[in-house]
Amino acid sequence: MSILINNVSKSFGNFRALDDVSFEAPTGALVALLGPSGSGKTTLLRIIAGLEVADRGTVLQEQEDITSFSARDRKIGFVFQHYALFRHMTVAQNIGYGLKVRKTPKEKIRERVDELIKLIRLDGMQGRYPSQLSGGQRQRVALARALAAEPKVLLLDEPFGALDANVRQELRKWLRHLHDEIQVTSIFVTHDQEEAFELADRVVVMNQARVEQIGTPDEIYDNPATPFVYSFLGNVNLFHGRIRHGRLGLGNTEVFVPEHATTPDAPAVAYVRPHEVKVRVRANAAASIPATIQRVNSAGPTVQLELTRVDDSTPLTAELSKEESSELNLTIGATVYVELTKVRVFAGDGSPPEDGNGPASTGSGGTPPAAAVSG
Incomplete structure (x- = not known):
C-alpha cells in the first residue's frame, strides 16, 4: 500500500517544522527519511501516523485521503527509537x-504471537521481560x-539510534531481510547516511x-542535487572559485566546466x-594543484592524507589505496600534486537562500545550478 505526501506543512508556534513537503513511498518499498536533527523527519513521520496534524497538505494511502483519519483508523504500525515496551x-x-x-x-x-x-x-523467549x-x-x-495487527504501512523512528555500532549493523541486515520477506x-527516519543507503530502496x-x-x-550518492546533499553524504573537499565562460578558476588552477x-x-x-583526488609526486597536467602533506593515516583499508594547498593554504583530504601510497613513498612535509578526477560544481557561494530554509525541493522536478566534471 503506497503512501503519498502532498504539500505538507507544519509549524510549532514560530518554528517551521515542515515547509511544503511532497514525496511518495511506493507499495512494498523501504523508504528512508534522511537528514540532520531538526530537519523535520520525525514530524513528517508522526503526521503520516496520525500522531500530529498538518497545518496544510494531504496524506494519501493507496489514493485514499487519510489526512483526517485518527491514528487508530490508519492501519499503520509505529516503532519508536526507545522501544516503548x-x-x-x-x-x-x-x-x-x-x-x-x-x-x-x-x-x-x-x-x-507465536508466528x-x-x-x-x-x-523460547516468550516469557521473558524487557x-x-x-x-x-x-x-x-x-x-x-x-x-x-498486520499494518498496511510500517513507520520506524530512528529504530537503531539507541544501540551500539555492532548491534546496529546486525539489525540493519536483519531488517532488510525481514522487509524482503x-x-x-515501510518508512524509517535516520540521520545516518550509511544506514539509509544500506537499507532503503x-x-x-x-x-x-x-x-x-x-x-x-x-x-543520490553519484549525483547530489544540492550543495547540502553533497556535504551531508560523508567527507568532501570544498573549493571556492569563479566561473568565467566555462572555466572554473581554483587559485592558480583552472577546470573546464562546459555546462x-x-x-x-x-x-x-x-x-x-x-x-x-589523485595524488602524484610531480605535476603532469595544467590542472595539478600543489599541496603539502600534513598527516598520513594508514590505519584501516585505505590511506587518508591530510594536505594543505600551497597556493592558498586551505586544507584538503585525499584517500588512496595501500598500494598507491606505498608506490608514492609519501612523507610528512613533502610537496605533492593533486588532480581532481571528478568535480561537482555549483554556481553561487553554496549558501542557502536568505529565508534560511535551504533550497527548494528537487524531488518535484527542480534543476539545481550544478555541473559534474570528470577529469
Missing part, C-alpha cells in the same frame, strides 16, 4: 497487546508488536523543513570527494 509485560504480552485491545480472540492472539516470535528469531533482553532483542519485540511498505534527503533530493541510494559556458563571471563552489 511495557516493563511489567512479558515478550508475548507486549507483542499481543494491540490485538488484546482490539478484543481479538485469545487463540488468534496466541497464534499471531511473530519465530519471525523475529526470539524462539529487562531480561538485550537492546537489539527489545527492538525486535517492538517491531513485532507493530506488525501484530514480508514486503510491507529510495531515500528522501531533508534539510531545514524541506526536501532536498529524492532518489535511489546510487542516484557553465554561458556564464560570464560568477562565484562557484566545487565539491570533490577524497577518493576522487
Whole structure:
C-alpha cells in the first residue's frame, strides 16, 4: 500500500517544522527519511501516523485521503527509537497487546504471537521481560508488536539510534531481510547516511523543513542535487572559485566546466570527494594543484592524507589505496600534486537562500545550478 505526501506543512508556534513537503513511498518499498536533527523527519513521520496534524497538505494511502483519519483508523504500525515496551509485560504480552485491545480472540492472539516470535528469531523467549533482553532483542519485540495487527504501512523512528555500532549493523541486515520477506511498505527516519543507503530502496534527503533530493541510494550518492546533499553524504573537499565562460578558476588552477559556458563571471563552489583526488609526486597536467602533506593515516583499508594547498593554504583530504601510497613513498612535509578526477560544481557561494530554509525541493522536478566534471 503506497503512501503519498502532498504539500505538507507544519509549524510549532514560530518554528517551521515542515515547509511544503511532497514525496511518495511506493507499495512494498523501504523508504528512508534522511537528514540532520531538526530537519523535520520525525514530524513528517508522526503526521503520516496520525500522531500530529498538518497545518496544510494531504496524506494519501493507496489514493485514499487519510489526512483526517485518527491514528487508530490508519492501519499503520509505529516503532519508536526507545522501544516503548511495557516493563511489567512479558515478550508475548507486549507483542499481543494491540490485538488484546482490539478484543481479538485469545487463540488468534496466541497464534499471531507465536508466528511473530519465530519471525523475529526470539524462539523460547516468550516469557521473558524487557529487562531480561538485550537492546537489539527489545527492538525486535517492538517491531513485532507493530506488525501484530498486520499494518498496511510500517513507520520506524530512528529504530537503531539507541544501540551500539555492532548491534546496529546486525539489525540493519536483519531488517532488510525481514522487509524482503514480508514486503510491507515501510518508512524509517535516520540521520545516518550509511544506514539509509544500506537499507532503503529510495531515500528522501531533508534539510531545514524541506526536501532536498529524492532518489535511489546510487542516484543520490553519484549525483547530489544540492550543495547540502553533497556535504551531508560523508567527507568532501570544498573549493571556492569563479566561473568565467566555462572555466572554473581554483587559485592558480583552472577546470573546464562546459555546462557553465554561458556564464560570464560568477562565484562557484566545487565539491570533490577524497577518493576522487589523485595524488602524484610531480605535476603532469595544467590542472595539478600543489599541496603539502600534513598527516598520513594508514590505519584501516585505505590511506587518508591530510594536505594543505600551497597556493592558498586551505586544507584538503585525499584517500588512496595501500598500494598507491606505498608506490608514492609519501612523507610528512613533502610537496605533492593533486588532480581532481571528478568535480561537482555549483554556481553561487553554496549558501542557502536568505529565508534560511535551504533550497527548494528537487524531488518535484527542480534543476539545481550544478555541473559534474570528470577529469
